[in-house]
Amino acid sequence: MATKIIRNKNSLVLLNGDLSNISDSIFTYFEKNQEISSTRKKAGRGTVTFFRNDQLNLVHKAYRRGGLIRKLVSNFYLWTGLTRTRAYIEFVGLKSMLDLGLSVPKPVAARIVRQGIFYKAELVTQEIENATTFGRNLAVNNLSMELLEGLGHTIKSFHRKGFMHPDLNVENILIDSSNKIFFLDFDQARPLKPKKIQDSSDIERFKRSIEKFCLKSGRDFPKVEWETILKSYDNKAH
Numbered sequence: 001m002a003t004k005i006i007r008n009k010n011s012l013v014l015l016n017g018d019l020s021n022i023s024d025s026i027f028t029y030f031e032k033n034q035e036i037s038s039t040r041k042k043a044g045r046g047t048v049t050f051f052r053n054d055q056l057n058l059v060h061k062a063y064r065r066g067g068l069i070r071k072l073v074s075n076f077y078l079w080t081g082l083t084r085t086r087a088y089i090e091f092v093g094l095k096s097m098l099d100l101g102l103s104v105p106k107p108v109a110a111r112i113v114r115q116g117i118f119y120k121a122e123l124v125t126q127e128i129e130n131a132t133t134f135g136r137n138l139a140v141n142n143l144s145m146e147l148l149e150g151l152g153h154t155i156k157s158f159h160r161k162g163f164m165h166p167d168l169n170v171e172n173i174l175i176d177s178s179n180k181i182f183f184l185d186f187d188q189a190r191p192l193k194p195k196k197i198q199d200s201s202d203i204e205r206f207k208r209s210i211e212k213f214c215l216k217s218g219r220d221f222p223k224v225e226w227e228t229i230l231k232s233y234d235n236k237a238h
């Protein structure tokens with residue numbers, strides 16, 4: 001899958017070459033058709049909006065800063081070159097992972113708009129339809145054996161291809177209606193580096209995210225279920 005790059009006066013658009021009827025007008029279409037977006041929700045840091053063009057169900061994400069700095073500069077980042085922008089890193093990362101058969105949303109387009117020494121950025125992906133987050137499944141105690149084993153296998157499949165999830169939390173995992181698992185949100189400050197052998201910090205990160213979720217909702221950590229995930233992760237190696 002080739003990536004098309006379109007350079008305008010102060011913006012750069014990346015397009016997925018596999019989708020012949022997507023052009024850089026997707027962003028103006030999105031802006032002009034806000035009313036067609038089914039839901040607009042703030043999840044995580046970015047602002048995510050679900051919308052549809054004539055053929056596809058899509059998700060638009062505007063990158064935003066977290067923490068205190070957000071109040072000062074909100075959605076602006078310091079420009080240090082195209083390949084270091086959030087949108088480029090996530091778009092290209094998703095594309096490489098998808099090409100390797102990993103389970104991530106299909107990147108559709110990305111736009112980076114420069115303003116002086118700053119930039120702001122957006123990403124459009126294809127919607128994983130009828131999906132729930134792992135957090136939601138945890139909340140309603142819907143942790144089937146199939147799902148837990150699938151999680152272990154999915155993490156393993158990423159590691160085998162040399163990828164780590166830089167922020168594997170309960171909201172960055174989606175499960176569709178046929179129990180297929182997707183990892184999303186590869187928004188990073190640095191290009192994704194090949195995983196070091198023995199580095200399983202994303203598994204630790206995932207565990208902390210479950211612990212935090214349980215603490216907030218006043219429940220016990222699902223020990224047996226966690227063991228099942230780890231076991232499936234190990235079994236996938238053989």
Ligand SMILES: Nc1ncnc2c1ncn2[C@@H]1O[C@H](COP(=O)(O)OP(=O)(O)O)[C@@H](O)[C@H]1O
Pocket residue numbers: 043044045046047048059061105125126127128129131133171172173174184185186187
């Ligand atoms: N392609 C997609 N299909 C379905 N839902 C999505 C998709 N991309 C994002 N979402 C939903 O939006 C939420 C936020 O998106 P994410 O990429 O994690 O951005 P951030 O956490 O930085 O705001 C996700 O947890 C998920 O519920």
Ligand SMILES: [Mg+2]
Pocket residue numbers: 043044045171172184185
């Ligand atoms: Mg997220």
